[in-house]
Structure formats: structure tokens, C-alpha cells
Amino acid sequence: MNNNYYIDSKQLGIFLNRLNDNFRVFVPAVKEEEGSKEPDYFYKNLSDNQDLVFNPYRSVEPLKSFFTSPQERISTYFTAKSIIETPAKTVIFGLKNCDLVGHKIQDFVFLEGVEKDTLYRLKRENTIFISGDCTDFKEVCHCLAWNIMPYPKEGFDINISPLNDGFLLEVGSEKGWQLIQQFKEYFILAKEAQIATRRLKRESLVERLKNHLDPQNLVPKDKVQEIVKSGYDADTWQQFMLTCVECGGCNLICDTCHCFLIDDVKEKNQNAKVRVWDSCLYANYARVAGGANPLKLRKQRLRNRFMKKFDFFVENLGMPACCGCGRCIEVCPGKIDIREVLKDLAKKAGSKQ
Amino acid sequence: MKNIYKPIEATIEDIIDETPNIKTFVLKPREPFEFKTGQFIELTLPGIGEAPFTPSSDPNVKEKIDVTIMNVGRVTSLLHNVSKNTLVGIRGPYGKGYPTDEFAGKEILIVGGGVGLAPLRSLLLSLFAQIDQYKKVVLRYGARTPSDILYKELIPQWSKKKKVNVVTTVDVGEKSWKGHVGLVTTILEDLPIKLNNAVSIVCGPPIMMKFVTLKLLDLGFKPENIYLSMEKNMSCGLGKCGHCRLGKFYVCKDGPVFSYEQLQDVRDIWD
Incomplete structure (x- = not known):
């Protein structure tokens, strides 16, 4: 038809x-x-x-x-x-x-x-x-x-x-x-x-x-999970986080990022739950009551973003959570380029072998 | 139409002081609310905020839910200041809970640290309710000081039960304390259990869970027989908000109880 x-x-x-x-x-x-x-x-x-x-x-x-x-x-x-x-x-x-x-x-x-x-x-x-x-x-x-x-x-x-x-x-x-x-x-x-x-x-x-x-020479789809996983301990995260100002722009403008936080507010005659977009680059993203924070450092948070996109979603949905739109590259005041981070990880993964 | 974020109403019927900074809140939900032991709820202080807690009561008791809460953060400190009859909200239950069916015929070692005994109390009560099904329940509990021990009246009652063996320790003793002094790992030697038919359940602060897990592995427990209650900042409880990711899992929906076998390849689980 x-x-x-x-x-x-x-x-x-x-x-x-x-x-x-x-x-x-x-x-x-x-x-x-x-x-x-x-x-x-x-x-x-x-x-x-x-x-x-x-x-x-x-x-x-x-x-x-x-x-x-x-x-x-x-x-x-x-x-x-x-x-x-x-x-x-x-x-x-x-x-x-x-x-x-x-x-x-x-x-x-x-x-x-x-x-x-x-x-x-x-x-x-x-x-x-x-x-x-x-x-x-x-x-x-x-x-x-x-x-x-x-x-x-x-x-x-x-x-x-x-x-x-x-x-x-x-x-x-x-x-x-x-x-x-x-x-x-x-x-x-x-x-x-x-x-x-x-x-x-x-x-x-x-x-x-x-x-x-x-x-x-971008990292290909079928290699990306392996590359981010093997780059877990690479100095890439430290190196690229140096210009991160924790604005959260990369997450907020990303078509796949979905994290949110639920908060409560009092309105005139009622109570309400409010959903607010969250960013894993924010310092308090993973903080628990009492102050412990598994993503205390910026380099951990930058890595978290990549692990979520290229490991978690490949495991759970069979596709990376990146559509190549480049919005995060344009928005970043620190000029952190997702393509360059992945290339750096690939380079380091290659040199390790 | 169902709104997954909308809490149901519950009244705080009673507030029990457990330790200087831990209270148990007895909640009476205004709608039927059931949970499995080890599942958690989101407790809302209306208009102020919500936080995740695992109930500490027997899941077989339907009309009331106990939640034992330490005063550590914004919501919990405000909760510690409310009075009886306050209206709160609950949503859930979330997560998978303890796989008690798999424990049938086994010897069950339960290791708790600090306020981590709260969810374990719910587990203990549900095990006690069907004690015939299990070989033995062994509880090892550690608190910082004698005054930090949770459920001070209940623990001696538990230890008198048939098939139940309890040892408590404190990190730092005081004059009147006649019991064990030392970290909880020091009371894991010479356990009255047979390893080939035992499971272990651990709940406490991350650092305690780490060293207890290492100790249990050292004693010969297999990773699949060690169950851990993982703590993260669950917000939605439904695997949507993203906060509680642990490797390929979300603690809220895939946990909060995991076997160590599931987690052993995940990086930084104790952070």
C-alpha cells in the first residue's frame, strides 16, 4: 500500500x-x-x-x-x-x-x-x-x-x-x-x-x-558500552570534569536524560507533589539523608552520566541513551564534548591492551 | 485514573522513643495498605517532603504500619518534631523485599547495624510468625553504644524464643554494659549455624555492610546466600526518577534487597 x-x-x-x-x-x-x-x-x-x-x-x-x-x-x-x-x-x-x-x-x-x-x-x-x-x-x-x-x-x-x-x-x-x-x-x-x-x-x-x-573517528555504537566500562578507572573523567561548572545543562537539554526529583509544596487549600528535572552533575544528586554521597566528586558524576547512557541503557533497553543530536555539546559552557570524552576513553582502552 | 505519585492518608497513632535519635512511628492508613517484608514506602509530611523507609512492623498486621526513623535529614528531623494524630501520606510499597519463601528449611543469619535493625525487625517478625518453616534464626546486632540499641525491650524477648539465637554488641561500652564490646564483625565467629544450609541477611550502614559481607564470604558463605539491603536516595520508588541506580539496577525496583551475587561485579556499591 x-x-x-x-x-x-x-x-x-x-x-x-x-x-x-x-x-x-x-x-x-x-x-x-x-x-x-x-x-x-x-x-x-x-x-x-x-x-x-x-x-x-x-x-x-x-x-x-x-x-x-x-x-x-x-x-x-x-x-x-x-x-x-x-x-x-x-x-x-x-x-x-x-x-x-x-x-x-x-x-x-x-x-x-x-x-x-x-x-x-x-x-x-x-x-x-x-x-x-x-x-x-x-x-x-x-x-x-x-x-x-x-x-x-x-x-x-x-x-x-x-x-x-x-x-x-x-x-x-x-x-x-x-x-x-x-x-x-x-x-x-x-x-x-x-x-x-x-x-x-x-x-x-x-x-x-x-x-x-x-x-x-567517532566511537561506534557496538563498541561504546565496552569502552565506557573499561574506562571506568581512566583519568578521562578527571581531565574532562575540570571545566564542568555543574550547571546541569547537558542533562536538562538532553532528549534522553529523564531524572527528576519529587518535592512537596503547600498550596492555598491543598498539598501538592511537584516533579522537578534533576541533573546527575549536581553535587547533591545522589546524596542520602545523613550526608553520605556516592557521587561526591565531579569526576564521579561525569562518569555516572556516561555509565547511565552507555552501560545502563544498553543493558536494560538494548540501545545507548544518546541520539547524537549534539545539544549537550552546544549547551556546555565548559566545552565538554561527548564525542571527545568517548574518543579519549577509546584511546585509553586501546593503549591498555 | 490512577496517579502513581499520589499518597494515601495515614494517621500517626503513636510515637515511641527508641534511642536518643530514633523513634518508631505507628501509622494507621485510612485505606487498605499491604506490604511484603523488606519492601519500602515513601512517607510524606504533607506539603513539606517525603523520604523512603522500610517498615519495621510485621507485614501480617494489616491495619498498622510501624516505621522506625532516625533523625538524620530534613524530612526526618521534621518528623521527629510532630505529635500524635498528625496526618501523613504514604505511597508504595515499592521494591522486591526479602525472598522469605526461599528461606524455608534453612538456618537464617541476620546481621544488623544501628538503625538497620528496623527493616530486620519486620523480617524477624514475619519469620517468627512461621517459625516452623525455618531451621533456626540467628541474630547478630551491633550498635554504637548501649543507649543506641534499638528495641531494647524486644531483643531479650526474641532471644527467649525457640530456635532463635541472639547476640548483641556495642562499639563503645559503658559501666553498666555487661555484654559484648566490639564491631559487629567480632560476633560473627563461632556462629551456631551450618554453612551448607544457611542464608544471611545484612542491613546497616554501608561501611558495616561492606565488612560484614567480606567476613561472611571469608566464613564460607556463597555470594548467592548473602542478602543485602542497599541504601540509596530513592525518590519516585518506581524506576523512573533515576536516583538510585546501582550498575544496571535501580535499587527501588530491582531491590532494595539484592543478593551479593547480583552486585559483586557492580563498582563502588559500598560508597
Whole structure:
């Protein structure tokens, strides 16, 4: 069955505006810093008749920020009524494959295990993912090192690929299919030639990205667990932590990092539990009552971040918790580069043998 | 719809002073609440904060839960200042608890240190309730000083029970103390148990657990027969918040009780 459609650019704008009647629609907006070679994209609520921006690579914000918040109320208690509000129906436009792959970690944490997180599940059920192929990349992008393609294969409801004056749409889920049905006047069944062109465009970007990444000699996916484990006692952690200012930026902006702390607050007529994003680079992250702290030193905390990503998640989910988006590299005021840390560990692991 | 973070109400029915800095809180939940020995709960001081504790009472007693708490941190110091009838919240129970089914027909060595006797009291009471199923229960308990000994009235009662053998020690004695003086590892010699049919359960401060585990291994216990209650800063209790990671495990959902066999390859478990 052909589940590919063509839509021209203008019509896509109209389609999203129509969606705006029933959904909160988030679209990328460009923010060009003076002197920057790479403009940044941030999500914004779609406003009426706004020109649609197609982001060539991922946005600044991680996808998780639509599902959990830096600080949010997760429960009230000891009150007569305490209901979970149904979250607003939402469409996110402009997601990239790194976002979708990274989000598997969030889904694993909040939708599987001992119990499902109802708040997360409801948001997830009420959100539609419209992803897009990458048509360019940032210097920090390194998805291919983890065998993640710069275009999505799964995990989206609809994926779009720029093509001439319009876009090719691929339907990836029942939710996506229903949307297409509902607004079928905007879509034309795609032709074989269009699908072939999409393939060529994808291949050409992969080629360009490869040329960018090959000289970097990045650690490959199938070796990374072994490398971080054998580097447990390496001086890499000491060396790289020297510029860490414990801001937690790398964790907070990471699409896979999910740690949070639950706190209690008093509100007017009730008590509430609040969930706050936490960072394993914070000094008190692992501290227990009485003051003992298994992650007392910065180098231990930096190592913890890597062990969690490249050992824990490989053991428990079969994939590393890094999607190669490079957000942590861009955000770090200490210029700690996840690629360089792994390369240094690999170098030291190699020289030990 | 179920909210996994929402605590149920419980009233503090009684508060028992155990030591200068440890109290037992007797909680009466307003909804049915059951736990298995060794599982833990998150106890909420409304609007103030919550912290993880393993109940110290017999899990067969359904209507009340005892929690023995040392005054060490923000939440516990505030808890130590509340009065009877205070409303608190509980959520859980979380984790796997002690595998008491696997102990059937065995000699059970229980080694406790300090406030670590609290979860072990729950274990002891549930073992006593079915004592026919076990060969023997041997308790070795160490506290810092005689006044730091938990359950001072209960321990002599336990030691009078059939099939139960108890020795207590203190790190530092005082004039009236007639018992053992020395770390808990010093009362692990000449244990009245047969190693080939014994399991051991250890709970106490990390440094104590480390040296007791080394001692037990030295005595000939196999790693799979040493059970440890690991302490971490569990926040959610459900394997989501990330805080209690121990190697490939989360203490909250894969523990808090682990066999040493599970942990022996994990780095820095005693930190």
C-alpha cells in the first residue's frame, strides 16, 4: 500500500492552520544570532496565517519538554477531588529522527516498567508527531555514529520530506492516517518518481554527513558500552570534569536524560507533589539523608552520566541513551564534548591492551 | 485514573522513643495498605517532603504500619518534631523485599547495624510468625553504644524464643554494659549455624555492610546466600526518577534487597 502523499508548500501551511482549530500546533521558528553560521530553531505556537518554516535540522529544545517540564505539579493530595486533567491535544511539527529515537528512552521510562506514568501517557496519546527529514546538519550533529539516520523510519505519525515546491508525506501511524483522511482535499497520492527523488535527496545528505563525521573517528555504537566500562578507572573523567561548572545543562537539554526529583509544596487549600528535572552533575544528586554521597566528586558524576547512557541503557533497553543530536555539546559552557570524552576513553582502552 | 505519585492518608497513632535519635512511628492508613517484608514506602509530611523507609512492623498486621526513623535529614528531623494524630501520606510499597519463601528449611543469619535493625525487625517478625518453616534464626546486632540499641525491650524477648539465637554488641561500652564490646564483625565467629544450609541477611550502614559481607564470604558463605539491603536516595520508588541506580539496577525496583551475587561485579556499591 502506498502511504505516501504529496502536498504543495502553500497547502501544507493551510493544513497546519486548519489543525490549529482543534490542536495546539507547535512549529519551528528561526532565530538568527548575528555572526552565527548556524541559525537556531525554537518551537513556537503557530499563529494565524503565519508563514511556515521548514527547519533543516533539529530544534534547540528537546522533545521531552513537551511531556515533562522543568517543574510541574504531578499530584494533589488529601483533597476531596484530585483529578488528572486531560492534556490539550497537540501537534508538534518539525521533529527530526534524533528526537524520535531519543524519545524512545522517555517512553521506556514513563510508559514501561513497574507502573505507567498516567500524566505522561495522556500527553503522549494526545500528541501528534509530524517529523521531517534533515536537509542539513549542525557541526555537533553525529546521529550516524549511532547508526541513526538523518531521516525518520518510524516513531512518527506523519513524516515530511521537502520536494521541489512541496513536500512528500509519509504516514506512520493510525493517528497520522486519520489526519490525512480528515483533510484529504490537500493531499495527492505520491508518484513513484517522487519517492525515488526523496531517496536520492536522503542519500545525498547521508553522504554529506558521512564526509563531515568520518574524519572525526567517532566511537561506534557496538563498541561504546565496552569502552565506557573499561574506562571506568581512566583519568578521562578527571581531565574532562575540570571545566564542568555543574550547571546541569547537558542533562536538562538532553532528549534522553529523564531524572527528576519529587518535592512537596503547600498550596492555598491543598498539598501538592511537584516533579522537578534533576541533573546527575549536581553535587547533591545522589546524596542520602545523613550526608553520605556516592557521587561526591565531579569526576564521579561525569562518569555516572556516561555509565547511565552507555552501560545502563544498553543493558536494560538494548540501545545507548544518546541520539547524537549534539545539544549537550552546544549547551556546555565548559566545552565538554561527548564525542571527545568517548574518543579519549577509546584511546585509553586501546593503549591498555 | 490512577496517579502513581499520589499518597494515601495515614494517621500517626503513636510515637515511641527508641534511642536518643530514633523513634518508631505507628501509622494507621485510612485505606487498605499491604506490604511484603523488606519492601519500602515513601512517607510524606504533607506539603513539606517525603523520604523512603522500610517498615519495621510485621507485614501480617494489616491495619498498622510501624516505621522506625532516625533523625538524620530534613524530612526526618521534621518528623521527629510532630505529635500524635498528625496526618501523613504514604505511597508504595515499592521494591522486591526479602525472598522469605526461599528461606524455608534453612538456618537464617541476620546481621544488623544501628538503625538497620528496623527493616530486620519486620523480617524477624514475619519469620517468627512461621517459625516452623525455618531451621533456626540467628541474630547478630551491633550498635554504637548501649543507649543506641534499638528495641531494647524486644531483643531479650526474641532471644527467649525457640530456635532463635541472639547476640548483641556495642562499639563503645559503658559501666553498666555487661555484654559484648566490639564491631559487629567480632560476633560473627563461632556462629551456631551450618554453612551448607544457611542464608544471611545484612542491613546497616554501608561501611558495616561492606565488612560484614567480606567476613561472611571469608566464613564460607556463597555470594548467592548473602542478602543485602542497599541504601540509596530513592525518590519516585518506581524506576523512573533515576536516583538510585546501582550498575544496571535501580535499587527501588530491582531491590532494595539484592543478593551479593547480583552486585559483586557492580563498582563502588559500598560508597
